[in-house]
Amino acid sequence: MPLVKNGAPAEDLFTTVADDAALPDGPVLVSAERFLKEADTLVARNGEIGVLWPNARDVAELKPYLSRLSVVALTFPKFRDGRAYSQARLLRERYGFKGELRAVGNVLRDQALMMARAGFDAFAFEKAADAEAFNTALATYSHFYQPTGDGRATARDVRVAHAGVAPVEG
Amino acid sequence: MYVYDEFDRAFLQERVAEFRDQVERRLAGELNEEEFKPLRLMNGVYLQLHAYMLRVCIPYGTLSARQLRAMAAVARKYDRGYGHFTTRQNIQFNWIKLAELPDAMADLAEVGIHGIQTSGNCIRNTTTDPWAGAAADEVEDPRLYAEVIRQWSTLHPEFTYLPRKFKIAITAAKHDRAAIRVHDVGLRLYKRDGKTGFEVSVGGGLGRSPYIGKTIRDFLPEEDLLSYLEAILRTYNLGGRRDNIYKARIKIQVHEMGAEAFAQKVEAEWAEIRDGALKLDKAALDAIRDRFLNPALEELEDAPAVLAAALADPDFARWHANSVAPHKAKGHAIVTLSLKPVGAPPGDATADQMDAIADLADQYAYGEIRVAHEQNLTLPYVRQKDLPALWAKLKAIGVATPNVGLISDIIACPGLDYCSLANARSIPVAQKLTERFADDARIADIGRLHLNISGCINACGHHHVGHIGILGVEKKDEEFFQITLGGKGNSKARIGELIGPAVSEGEVVDVVERLVETYLDLRTSPAETFIAAVQRLGTDPFKERAYAPR
Numbered sequence: 001m002p003l004v005k006n007g008a009p010a011e012d013l014f015t016t017v018a019d020d021a022a023l024p025d026g027p028v029l030v031s032a033e034r035f036l037k038e039a040d041t042l043v044a045r046n047g048e049i050g051v052l053w054p055n056a057r058d059v060a061e062l063k064p065y066l067s068r069l070s071v072v073a074l075t076f077p078k079f080r081d082g083r084a085y086s087q088a089r090l091l092r093e094r095y096g097f098k099g100e101l102r103a104v105g106n107v108l109r110d111q112a113l114m115m116a117r118a119g120f121d122a123f124a125f126e127k128a129a130d131a132e133a134f135n136t137a138l139a140t141y142s143h144f145y146q147p148t149g150d151g152r153a154t155a156r157d158v159r160v161a162h163a164g165v166a167p168v169e170g
Numbered sequence: 171m172y173v174y175d176e177f178d179r180a181f182l183q184e185r186v187a188e189f190r191d192q193v194e195r196r197l198a199g200e201l202n203e204e205e206f207k208p209l210r211l212m213n214g215v216y217l218q219l220h221a222y223m224l225r226v227c228i229p230y231g232t233l234s235a236r237q238l239r240a241m242a243a244v245a246r247k248y249d250r251g252y253g254h255f256t257t258r259q260n261i262q263f264n265w266i267k268l269a270e271l272p273d274a275m276a277d278l279a280e281v282g283i284h285g286i287q288t289s290g291n292c293i294r295n296t297t298t299d300p301w302a303g304a305a306a307d308e309v310e311d312p313r314l315y316a317e318v319i320r321q322w323s324t325l326h327p328e329f330t331y332l333p334r335k336f337k338i339a340i341t342a343a344k345h346d347r348a349a350i351r352v353h354d355v356g357l358r359l360y361k362r363d364g365k366t367g368f369e370v371s372v373g374g375g376l377g378r379s380p381y382i383g384k385t386i387r388d389f390l391p392e393e394d395l396l397s398y399l400e401a402i403l404r405t406y407n408l409g410g411r412r413d414n415i416y417k418a419r420i421k422i423q424v425h426e427m428g429a430e431a432f433a434q435k436v437e438a439e440w441a442e443i444r445d446g447a448l449k450l451d452k453a454a455l456d457a458i459r460d461r462f463l464n465p466a467l468e469e470l471e472d473a474p475a476v477l478a479a480a481l482a483d484p485d486f487a488r489w490h491a492n493s494v495a496p497h498k499a500k501g502h503a504i505v506t507l508s509l510k511p512v513g514a515p516p517g518d519a520t521a522d523q524m525d526a527i528a529d530l531a532d533q534y535a536y537g538e539i540r541v542a543h544e545q546n547l548t549l550p551y552v553r554q555k556d557l558p559a560l561w562a563k564l565k566a567i568g569v570a571t572p573n574v575g576l577i578s579d580i581i582a583c584p585g586l587d588y589c590s591l592a593n594a595r596s597i598p599v600a601q602k603l604t605e606r607f608a609d610d611a612r613i614a615d616i617g618r619l620h621l622n623i624s625g626c627i628n629a630c631g632h633h634h635v636g637h638i639g640i641l642g643v644e645k646k647d648e649e650f651f652q653i654t655l656g657g658k659g660n661s662k663a664r665i666g667e668l669i670g671p672a673v674s675e676g677e678v679v680d681v682v683e684r685l686v687e688t689y690l691d692l693r694t695s696p697a698e699t700f701i702a703a704v705q706r707l708g709t710d711p712f713k714e715r716a717y718a719p720r
Contacts, residue, residue, distance in 0.1 A: 083412075146322045
């Protein structure tokens with residue numbers, strides 16, 4: 001699964017570990033159940049830790065651990081299932097998560113910009129062609145109507161800066 | 171009306187380019203139909219029974235003459251020379267080729283028109299009063315807020331893949347002409363202690379489980395409109411059902427949680443974001459308000475002599491009584507153009523009619539046209555002294571049938587003639603009904619009566635809120651029609667009651683006529699409307715007559 005991180009192809013350094021398997025050395029990605037059950041030992045462990053968080057579970061449960069989590073992977077079982085967009089914004093904008101926010105599952109280029117605007121910075125694409133087209137996909141729009149936590153300038157920013165310019169028909 | 175600025179125009183061009191690329195990738199096989207479908211839907215493109223259909227957004231139903239001419243041009247160039255105005259204040263073109271869609275969209279984008287979010291599980295076109303800015307009973311022009319919502323909801327990164335579609339309606343008048351209580355969110359603008367704000371209702375909707383929306387906030391100050399909507403949408407996006415398409419609308423979430431529990435969740439979410447980046451301070455509102463160019467109306471007197479003289483003509487007088495409404499400015503009037511001539515599909519207009527209406531709007535109505543959810547058009551700024559001349563010209567192009575608000579002003583979905591979801595053909599039933607009720611004097615005597623027809627339970631023809639509702643169903647491969655009575659779509663919205671077994675296509679017009687005769691026989695006076703009589707008498711006397719053995 002081709003991973004794009006911070007706008008560039010990246011090697012996935014995280015090993016996804018099954019709930020009943022022993023933890024290998026190095027960065028690991030575990031399920032939400034396992035993480036919450038073993039959280040104290042997992043975050044104390046020498047090695048980066050990430051969690052695969054289902055889209056039906058409240059991300060507020062992660063609050064106590066966010067500063068010690070390297071990756072939160074949010075899932076799109078189908079790209080039409082958009083719950084993880086809300087989860088991503090909550091993690092970034094309300095709970096201040098600074099680590100990698102990874103989109104996993106049915107991740108396609110046509111949604112990449114929306115994901116980025118919601119706070120994702122890593123994308124596990126299904127198709128290699130989509131990973132290659134990532135930067136093109138992100139440049140599809142340069143104009144955004146609504147604010148999110150991504151810092152992109154919005155219509156309001158532009159307009160308030162140009163206030164007082166009279167409208168012309170056309 | 172709102173005038174696009176460079177920001178809006180640049181955005182729209184980016185959108186057209188994006189869709190062009192998506193169509194090319196679909197045609198090249200890089201996108202499969204499953205991947206392409208939600209993308210095309212989000213641009214208003216459906217695959218119907220016979221062809222692709224393009225649904226074009228008319229933001230809160232407001233069009234310039236120039237935009238209407240662009241619609242006419244698209245109808246001629248890419249379609250079969252006509253368009254269909256919908257109950258969502260939009261227009262649909264039914265015969266467009268996929269490969270030509272990006273060109274049609276680019277043509278429309280030239281005049282600031284598009285199909286963005288007219289379909290798909292996202293926030294749809296916000297609808298409002300077609301008389302907004304002109305109505306005599308209006309508190310404030312609601313279009314400012316509809317435009318604020320349009321901008322906030324356009325390609326909202328968090329709310330584009332919701333459990334299901336999401337419709338917001340807003341009214342600012344005493345009389346609700348936007349049917350806000352049957353929308354996912356209904357906003358009623360009013361003033362409290364001099365401050366503008368909204369009563370907010372959620373969870374209304376028709377379809378197979380009709381609900382009337384419940385108020386979750388009595389008064390929301392205007393500056394908090396977007397943060398509150400964002401809180402509602404987030405609560406829905408995270409908690410709405412996704413396991414069953416028929417239970418995925420917010421009305422089911424509100425119903426299952428209970429309106430109070432839902433409101434608490436929204437309020438808790440709102441408390442976190444209300445003082446954030448979505449706050450609509452004066453600068454933010456003014457930046458949008460300043461882009462509304464409203465006509466500078468002349469100072470005129472009511473009831474000019476030329477109008478008084480014209481009223482001596484009974485035909486003109488009938489049309490005037492039926493299709494002309496009071497204006498907030500003296501000497502002006504609001505004129506409704508009936509798209510319901512006898513024998514024609516409700517809501518259709520030909521390219522020639524659209525061009526002619528655009529010319530008349532330029533000549534008589536400051537170049538502005540509105541689409542009403544009843545599938546008629548409105549000229550909101552007409553000088554009363556121009557009414558006789560305007561009437562003659564409207565009559566000449568077939569849009570002056572004096573049936574606005576009467577039994578032949580039928581709301582109907584496209585039905586099985588076009589739609590891949592339908593069980594039955596709505597249009598032929600509507601056509602036959604307009605033929606049965608073709609006598610202008612007779613329908614005027616029957617008075618106000620809303621008759622709505624849906625070709626299936628998805629209820630695009632709003633049959634639940636028709637005074638008489640007709641719903642097409644399929645029985646053993648044949649088309650049958652259920653009849654409901656007593657529905658209402660206004661501020662006292664209620665769902666109509668099913669009066670008995672479905673009837674065949676051959677019987678439906680007779681049954682409607684018997685319902686009408688029952689009313690005429692039992693009304694206390696002509697002042698008692700059909701719906702008032704149904705409410706006073708209950709449905710029993712109507713049922714008995716409708717199904718009486720003959």
